[in-house]
Amino acid sequence: MAVFWIGAAMVTVGVVLHLPMYFDARDMGYHMAGMPMDAGMIAGMVLILAGLAACCYGLLSRFADFGSAAHLKVRAIDDARIGQTHIGLLVVLALAVTIDVQKPTALAFVVPGFAREYGLRSALNPHGGAPAALLPLVGITGTVLGSLAWGWLGDRMGRRAAMLLAGVIFIGTSVCGTMPSYELNLVMCFVMGLGAGGMLPVAFTLLSETIPARHRGWLMVLIGGDIAGAYVLTSWASETLTPTYSWRVLWLIGLPTGLVFILLIRWIPESPRYLLAVGKEDEARQVLRRYKAEVVPMDRSELETEERVGSSYGQLLRPPFLGLTAVLALVGGGIGLVVYGFQLWLPTNLRHLGYEGVTADRVLRDSSLIGFPLNFLIAYLYHRSSRWTLIGLTALVAVALLGFVVLGDSVAGDRPLLSALLVIPIWGSSSVVAVLSAYGAEVYPTRIRSRGSGLVAGLTKAGGVLIIALVVAAVAVPSLRVTAVLGALPLALAVGLAFAVAIETRSRRLEDITAGELSQAPLAS
Known part of the structure; x- marks a missing residue:
């Protein structure tokens, strides 16, 4: 190391x-x-x-293959009490989620200034050069590929090591804020996306495998609710810092935040379940002791059932995981269309409808703040039922989007109504991502858990790639109504499918969830 x-x-x-x-x-307004x-x-x-x-x-x-699992008691992890090591893990991973989400979220606030400096074509400058949407397109494409790549890395080199690598990329790609040429901005934004796309799924995988079952669900959703907090912080930074330091400062803050993260994660241990699954018994013993878990040798490993599971992305698309993967794909794709379609273009659309830059940022910040406390309610509901929380919250966001479909651009004329309606798409979509991330980290076996989380995270951004590519092709920003209807359709379809195939994970051990799934359908080799 x-x-x-x-x-x-x-x-x-x-x-x-x-x-x-x-x-x-600085004398040129940081125009580089x-x-x-x-x-x-x-x-x-x-x-x-x-x-x-x-x-x-x-x-x-750190590279390892899943072979014979270590013969130690996996149940000890779930029997342990929440201690200082658990609390430290939660704090550091909450920071990781915030840093991770700030990167792609900042694109919404960077694009207007980026387009002005480089004379790009946008809704506010229809006669400019290249389309401004290319920046978010390459950035979000990077996050999709990064989610898939880090899902694989998390299963090969370990959860903690994969997160460390993503943290270093966060630091390195903060130079996006200093790139003088348009082309270099695109390249560095793509690399930034690779790192940002990988952090979230691996963080949730590590959480799911470490937090005792009775607390796992609500704590993961609570940590995931910090996604809305990242939106609050990013909109605040845009309002307070960019008027003085330009849009570039939103990338440069990746240097201090990334440094803090990799220094703190040094004290976070590897997932004990991962170490047991790859046969690293000595390391697993050390980690279990840190979590105050009882170390009990066994004649047979509790993870032996999972040895039937293939270690590849293809396993996610075979029974018994195919139905769940389809639900998560629809929800993820729909939320991607909301976050990177509806939300990404909100600052630009609001400016186009008459709101000045600072006013538009404040409207978004206020809507985020209003919805932020509701994350505690979602965490409680997930603790009561993961299945019904996923279904109900997805349906709520779909219905709210239909309100924008009905009202269209006319909603901009009523600021209180606009702020109220924005609460559900901004808060609700981040809460759906939190629930989706937690659920995806619970329903897949240890051998493919990081891959499953990576696929889910990638799909939440794949919808963004689609809609931003359409924007680049048409060289026009879609309206509130268009972005709302694009997000509502797959979410509504996901709700219907989830009724049939979604399973309950509340307070269940991960090994019990997997055993129940494997008993329902044979696995293809």
Whole structure:
């Protein structure tokens, strides 16, 4: 791991070397378009690339295959009391979720300033050059690929190691805020998406495998509810910082937040279930002791049932997981259309309808703040029933979107009504992502749990890729009504399918959930 930390230090120094050019542009309102890269920035880029390579090399030793599971009592993890190690895990992973979600969320607030600086074509500048939507398109495409890649990495190198690598990418890609050329912004935004897409699914996988069953559901949803908190923080930063430091500062804050994250995660242990599943008995014993769990040897592993499960993405598309994957795909795709269709273009649409920049950001922030306390209610409801919370919340968001379909752009004329109606799509969609992330981390076996979480996370962004690609092709921002109807349709379909195939996970051990699924249908090899 020493090589990893050396690499992380190299990446950090490389980012710092980019900052002088940014500060040199302060007299021009941090307008850096067209500026040539100086020697410090070039050297910094070399350091970042070399540092990332060192980090990858330092983590390669963590690669492992699922073989014979260690013969220790898995139930001990669920029997343990919530202790200091659990609390530390929850705090660090809450930070991880916030940092992760801030990256793609910031795209909504970056695009208007980015389009102005580079003279791009948008609703506010129909005669500009290339479409402004290319930036969110490459960024969100990166998150989709990152979710799938990190889902695989989480199952191969471990949950903790995969998160460390994503954290270093967060730091390195903060240089998006200093890139002088349009093309370099696109490249770095894509790489940023790769890291951001991977953090959320691995974080929820680690949570699901570590928190005792009786507390697992509501705590995961509560942590996931911080997605709305990330939206609040991003809209606040846009309102308070961008008027002075330009849109670029929304990327640059990835440097301090990423540093805090990787320093804190150093004290977070690996998933004990993962260590048991890959046969690392000694490491599993150490982690179990940290969680104050009883270490009990057994003649047969409680994870032996899962040895029938293939370790590949294809297993997610075979019985008995196919129906659940279809439900999660529809919900994820629909929410992706809401978050990256409806929400992504809200700042631009509100400006187009007469709201000034700061006013539009404040409307979105206020709507997020109004809905934020409701996350506690969702966590409680999930604790009561994961199945019905998933179905009910998805249906609520679909119905709310239909309100925008009926009212259309006319809703902008009534600010109190607009703020009230925005609460459900902004808060509700983030809560659906939280519920979806928790549910996806519970219903798949240990061997493919990270892959399952990665697929779910990727699908929540795949809808965004689709709608943003349509925007790029048409070179026009879709209206409130169009983005609302696109999100409502798959969500409504998902609700109907979930009635038939969704299972209850409330307070059930992960091994019991898997055993119940495997008893219903044979697995294809």
